[in-house]
Amino acid sequence: MKETAENPLHLKSVNHISLVCKSVEESIDFYQRVLGFFPIRRPGSFDFDGAWLFGYGIGIHLLRAEDPENLPKKTEINPKDNHISFQV
Numbered sequence: 001m002k003e004t005a006e007n008p009l010h011l012k013s014v015n016h017i018s019l020v021c022k023s024v025e026e027s028i029d030f031y032q033r034v035l036g037f038f039p040i041r042r043p044g045s046f047d048f049d050g051a052w053l054f055g056y057g058i059g060i061h062l063l064r065a066e067d068p069e070n071l072p073k074k075t076e077i078n079p080k081d082n083h084i085s086f087q088v
Contacts, residue, residue, distance in 0.1 A: 017060055022065055027062045031062075040054045049063075050064060
């Protein structure tokens with residue numbers, strides 16, 4: 001990426017992606033078992049449920065929803081909705 005007027009902050013890459021989830025434990029299982037990410041230490045000063053994972057140069061921060069029972073239900077894949085895409 002150019003470090004010129006087009007990139008005044010000198011951005012180089014994505015550091016992490018944060019995802020709000022219903023179950024941190026189920027999400028950890030998916031990212032670890034299916035995709036090969038591994039948990040890393042999270043700051044102990046956080047007073048909310050979550051987890052940090054890392055793999056392939058990508059950080060994923062999982063955050064437990066404040067009201068997990070009222071998250072919108074997804075019944076189909078919508079390419080215009082929030083999502084992450086991995087090149088494989």
